[in-house]
Each structure stands twice: as C-alpha cells, then as structure tokens.
Amino acid sequence: ITEHPVLVLSLMYRSCIFSCTTASSIDVPLRGAAVQSSTYEGWSAGQAIDGSCSPDGKDSCTHTLAMDNPWWRLQLDGVYRVSVIEITNMYSTRKWLDGVEIHIGNSLVNNGNDNPRCAIIHDVPDGLTQTVHCWGMEGMYVNFYKPFNTTYLMLCEVKVYGGRNPFYQSKSSLVGAAVQSSTLPGWSAGHTIDGSCSSGGLDSCSHTGQMDNPWWRLHLDGVYRVSVIEITNMYLTRKWLDGVEIHIGNSLVNNGNDNPRCAIIHDVPDGLTQTVHCWGMEGMYVNFYKPFNTTYLMLCEVKVYGGRNPFYQSKSSLVWGWG
Structure with missing residues (x-):
C-alpha cells in the first residue's frame, strides 16, 4: 500500500500573552523530553517546553549552533494523534524559522526527521505564537527540522495538543x-x-x-x-x-x-x-x-x-x- 499522509498548514496568529492564558493546564509537551542537534551555550532544548512563552532569549528559548540541517525533537510520553501545535518565535529571529518542517511519527531514522511531514512553517512574526494543525497525525516524536540549510534553529515555546489513537483504545469501528x-x-x-x-x-x-x-x-x-x-x-x-x-x-x-x-x-x-x-x-x-x-x-x-x-x-x- 502506498500511503499519503495529509500535508496541511493552517495558520492563526495570536499574541504570546493570549496563547499562554488560554492554553490547556495540562500540556503534552510537559510530559515529554526534548533534544536538539546541537546546543548554543545555555540555550537548551528543554527551554522550548518549560511552559514559558517569553520570546526574550537565553533563559526561555532553545538555540542550536550554526550547522547543516539543524533539528529539535520532542519525545512524547506515548503515541498520540497530534491535532494542534503552537510555536512561539523569538524576537528578531523570524528568518530562522522560515522553511522549518514539522515531522511526526514513531521512527528515529535520521533522528526522526524522515517521519511524515505535517507542515512547513513560513512567515512567523517576531515574538508571536503561531498555530499549526496536524489533523491527528500519529507519533511519539515531533520534530522541527530545517533541511538544505547551514543555519541556526531557535524555538521559544512549543505546545503540542492531541489524544490517544482510538484504534489502540477501542476496537469499535465506526458505523x-x-x-x-x-x-x-x-x-x-x-x-x-x-x-x-x-x-x-x-x-x-x-x-x-x-x-x-x-x-x-x-x-x-x-x-x-x-x-x-x-x-x-x-x-x-x-x-x-x-x-x-x-x-x-x-x-x-x-x-x-x-x-x-x-x-x-x-x-x-x-x-x-x-x-x-x-x-x-x-x-x-x-x-x-x-x-x-x-x-x-x-x-x-x-x-x-x-x-x-x-x-x-x-x-x-x-x-x-x-x-
């Protein structure tokens, strides 16, 4: 069977303050672990899932070194259907998120970057939060990946929302x-x-x-x-x-x-x-x-x-x- 994952990008801009006050009190990212391809001094991968939407810099954002094809990965605490991802960008680094791909799946081949793609990010205003819809794509790994570039990758906050795959919870087919x-x-x-x-x-x-x-x-x-x-x-x-x-x-x-x-x-x-x-x-x-x-x-x-x-x-x- 040749399967064709849905590649859909739906964007809505909102201020970080609004995003932080309206987001769920229980976020999937806080129950996962983050790693990245390299770390610029003090800008650890975990700062993108620390619950802070501040786009101010070192104490609240992640930052790789300048390198080929940088990436950041969230490992969830199980396999989920991911419906929505919220991404907060840093002030003055708009260009570093442009063209970043979001991948979701269960494989660690190529550090998870070969999993099915949900979206490609374009035009994220500095310091603002963007919402991407992944329409229930399944996986325990959520990757942000900048292919075909020698550059940095920086994220200030990533929130992932979803639910367990009903196929694995209940074998009750739809009518x-x-x-x-x-x-x-x-x-x-x-x-x-x-x-x-x-x-x-x-x-x-x-x-x-x-x-x-x-x-x-x-x-x-x-x-x-x-x-x-x-x-x-x-x-x-x-x-x-x-x-x-x-x-x-x-x-x-x-x-x-x-x-x-x-x-x-x-x-x-x-x-x-x-x-x-x-x-x-x-x-x-x-x-x-x-x-x-x-x-x-x-x-x-x-x-x-x-x-x-x-x-x-x-x-x-x-x-x-x-x-």
Missing part, C-alpha cells in the same frame, strides 16, 4: 451506510460492513458490475477523523483491488471520489486483511475508487476506526475523548 456504483445480483454494498470477515463470496462480500471507474462508498453517521481502515479481500480476486484508491472527505462531487486521497492499495493477498493508516483525515464519506479502468470492484469487509477531532472538544490534551 454508517454503504452504497456502490453498481451491484452484481446478490452482492450488495452492505455486505462489506456486516461484521463478517469471511472472504468466501456471495453472502459476505460486495461486488459491482463490470464498468468504468467502479466505486464503493461508506457514509458515516457524522464527520470523523479517520485513523485506520482494515480491508479484507476475497479469495482469487487479488487483482481487482490493485490500484484502488481510498478517499475521505465531506463532498459528494463525483460521488465522493474527488475527496482527498488517503492511500492507493497494492498487493493485497487473497482472503487476507490489510491495514491502512489515514492519519486522522477528516470526513463523513470513505470511498474505494478504481479510476482509469473498466473492471469490477469487490470488497469482503471494511472496518473504519477513528473519532471526533479532539481539538474541537477540549483544549486539555490528556483528557480528550475520541469517538
């Missing part, structure tokens, strides 16, 4: 109604969400007629952040799922197939279940779509896991509920 582009007699769209993982055929799988660009769509009972999708394939029909795209969103343009893409399915062994991570993509429609083909689309079971976006439920990251 909804299914439709498909056409139906071979007896192979209804609803068979794919009947709770049976049997890959035996007519009584347990969906099946379109042969047609151009076949699709299957699940209409959830609300707008969710989708974290994980499990797909069970039928025996002897491996080729029909190869190249199928998974799309998630809130639009019914082109029957929902123009919504943002989570992944492209490749190489699903006959009769087996495969797991796809969609990193908190938002939507009420989940589509399986086979473009540029005249073919069938068959699915034996689809289970979708996720929850409501915790950022809009509560600003207290460690007590947010999902689902």
Whole structure:
C-alpha cells in the first residue's frame, strides 16, 4: 500500500500573552523530553517546553549552533494523534524559522526527521505564537527540522495538543451506510460492513458490475477523523483491488471520489486483511475508487476506526475523548 499522509498548514496568529492564558493546564509537551542537534551555550532544548512563552532569549528559548540541517525533537510520553501545535518565535529571529518542517511519527531514522511531514512553517512574526494543525497525525516524536540549510534553529515555546489513537483504545469501528456504483445480483454494498470477515463470496462480500471507474462508498453517521481502515479481500480476486484508491472527505462531487486521497492499495493477498493508516483525515464519506479502468470492484469487509477531532472538544490534551 502506498500511503499519503495529509500535508496541511493552517495558520492563526495570536499574541504570546493570549496563547499562554488560554492554553490547556495540562500540556503534552510537559510530559515529554526534548533534544536538539546541537546546543548554543545555555540555550537548551528543554527551554522550548518549560511552559514559558517569553520570546526574550537565553533563559526561555532553545538555540542550536550554526550547522547543516539543524533539528529539535520532542519525545512524547506515548503515541498520540497530534491535532494542534503552537510555536512561539523569538524576537528578531523570524528568518530562522522560515522553511522549518514539522515531522511526526514513531521512527528515529535520521533522528526522526524522515517521519511524515505535517507542515512547513513560513512567515512567523517576531515574538508571536503561531498555530499549526496536524489533523491527528500519529507519533511519539515531533520534530522541527530545517533541511538544505547551514543555519541556526531557535524555538521559544512549543505546545503540542492531541489524544490517544482510538484504534489502540477501542476496537469499535465506526458505523454508517454503504452504497456502490453498481451491484452484481446478490452482492450488495452492505455486505462489506456486516461484521463478517469471511472472504468466501456471495453472502459476505460486495461486488459491482463490470464498468468504468467502479466505486464503493461508506457514509458515516457524522464527520470523523479517520485513523485506520482494515480491508479484507476475497479469495482469487487479488487483482481487482490493485490500484484502488481510498478517499475521505465531506463532498459528494463525483460521488465522493474527488475527496482527498488517503492511500492507493497494492498487493493485497487473497482472503487476507490489510491495514491502512489515514492519519486522522477528516470526513463523513470513505470511498474505494478504481479510476482509469473498466473492471469490477469487490470488497469482503471494511472496518473504519477513528473519532471526533479532539481539538474541537477540549483544549486539555490528556483528557480528550475520541469517538
């Protein structure tokens, strides 16, 4: 499966005083540990998670040496779905944050800088706090990384908000109604969400007629952040799922197939279940779509896991509920 993490940057400026007074009293960063690629004298990595939004300098900000590709990393106390990151910049160092990438994931390859990217920072006014939305991306490492540069990296405060991945808390899949582009007699769209993982055929799988660009769509009972999708394939029909795209969103343009893409399915062994991570993509429609083909689309079971976006439920990251 080729997975495509969502790369979205949403920016809102606010003063540091406002940010500090409205932020949660329980912040994920305070339960993690920070390191950086190098340390300029006295400007330690931990000062970016000390709870102080002061952008004044040495006693409240981090600072690397001038070096190739500097980075700063926060290790959280577990694996979280990160919804929002707030970054406070120092006075007079606006240019050092321009172009910095934020990466989130569970790998320490390249010091964590090869994890999926949430955003690229641009235009952070001196001394102000900026909010970046990462839409539920999963990880225990949050990296700030300035690639392709010999420069400094400086941060005055980083606050990370999120919640536990509901897939690991509760194996209760989301509910909804299914439709498909056409139906071979007896192979209804609803068979794919009947709770049976049997890959035996007519009584347990969906099946379109042969047609151009076949699709299957699940209409959830609300707008969710989708974290994980499990797909069970039928025996002897491996080729029909190869190249199928998974799309998630809130639009019914082109029957929902123009919504943002989570992944492209490749190489699903006959009769087996495969797991796809969609990193908190938002939507009420989940589509399986086979473009540029005249073919069938068959699915034996689809289970979708996720929850409501915790950022809009509560600003207290460690007590947010999902689902």
